Amino acid sequence: QQQVRQSPQSLTVWEGETAILNCSYENSAFDYFPWYQQFPGEGPALLIAIRSVSDKKEDGGFTIFFNKREKNLSLHIKDSQPGDSATYFCAASEGGSALGRLHFGAGTQLIVIP
Amino acid sequence: GPKVLQIPSHQIIDMGQMVTLNCDPVSNHLYFYWYKQILGQQMEFLVNFYNGKVMEKSKLFKDQFSVERPDGSYFTLKIQPTALEDSAVYFCASSSDWGGDEQYFGPGTRLTVL
Numbered sequence: 526q527q528q529v530r531q532s533p534q535s536l537t538v539w540e541g542e543t544a545i546l547n548c549s550y551e552n553s554a555f556d557y558f559p560w561y562q563q564f565p566g567e568g569p570a571l572l573i574a575i576r577s578v579s580d581k582k583e584d585g586g587f588t589i590f591f592n593k594r595e596k597n598l599s600l601h602i603k604d605s606q607p608g609d610s611a612t613y614f615c616a617a618s619e620g621g622s623a624l625g626r627l628h629f630g631a632g633t634q635l636i637v638i639p
Numbered sequence: 640g641p642k643v644l645q646i647p648s649h650q651i652i653d654m655g656q657m658v659t660l661n662c663d664p665v666s667n668h669l670y671f672y673w674y675k676q677i678l679g680q681q682m683e684f685l686v687n688f689y690n691g692k693v694m695e696k697s698k699l700f701k702d703q704f705s706v707e708r709p710d711g712s713y714f715t716l717k718i719q720p721t722a723l724e725d726s727a728v729y730f731c732a733s734s735s736d737w738g739g740d741e742q743y744f745g746p747g748t749r750l751t752v753l
Contacts, residue, residue: 527681559741568643568730568744569682614682623742624670624734626684626695 531630548615549597555617641665643745657719662731
């Protein structure tokens with residue numbers, strides 16, 4: 526059973542637009558949600574993360590909006606640049622930290638057109 | 640940033656053979672992980688390892704799998720014997736419980752079982 530789901534599978538935006546990537550989860554015990562960015566041939570790298578006690582987290586041009594009641598969250602990438610073209614994974618874990626197992630979504634491939 | 644290295648980047652072996660995947664974690668990290676990603680699917684947790692012991696493993700971590708980190712050297716995943724369904728990209732990650740608990744991922748080893 527897929528515990529973390531992402532949509533869309535692929536997203537194309539123009540340079541300068543805001544890209545919105547969606548994520549939902551099944552397990553109410555999940556309380557830590559990192560987003561990873563992955564470029565071809567590389568491993569995933571942590572972009573930004575949020576804990577369930579917060580409903581919003583900002584870091585540079587990246588913002589997570591979190592809705593605990595609906596069990597979903599979204600990643601907003603403001604002023605998208607071609608260098609942001611990558612695959613983005615939403616993940617979730619219990620215990621309030623990243624030390625335990627991470628449950629990953631299938632990823633959203635973002636393409637930013639100059 | 641901190642780097643996790645994985646050796647080799649690609650391994651091709653015949654079904655039934657043994658294979659060892661090597662991970663060089665971030666220096667001074669104490670938590671180690673293996674994840675498996677089949678082409679087109681999400682990354683799935685296999686096992687985590689701390690203080691010389693397996694802390695948690697998933698159903699994907701079959702009896703043919705084993706992990707160890709002898710004398711602080713490589714963190715290894717051994718599969719013996721291999722099966723066709725073991726073909727995937729295997730990602731290693733490491734983490735510490737101080738200064739942030741992010742899991743740092745390696746670039747992956749692509750395993751092809753023929």
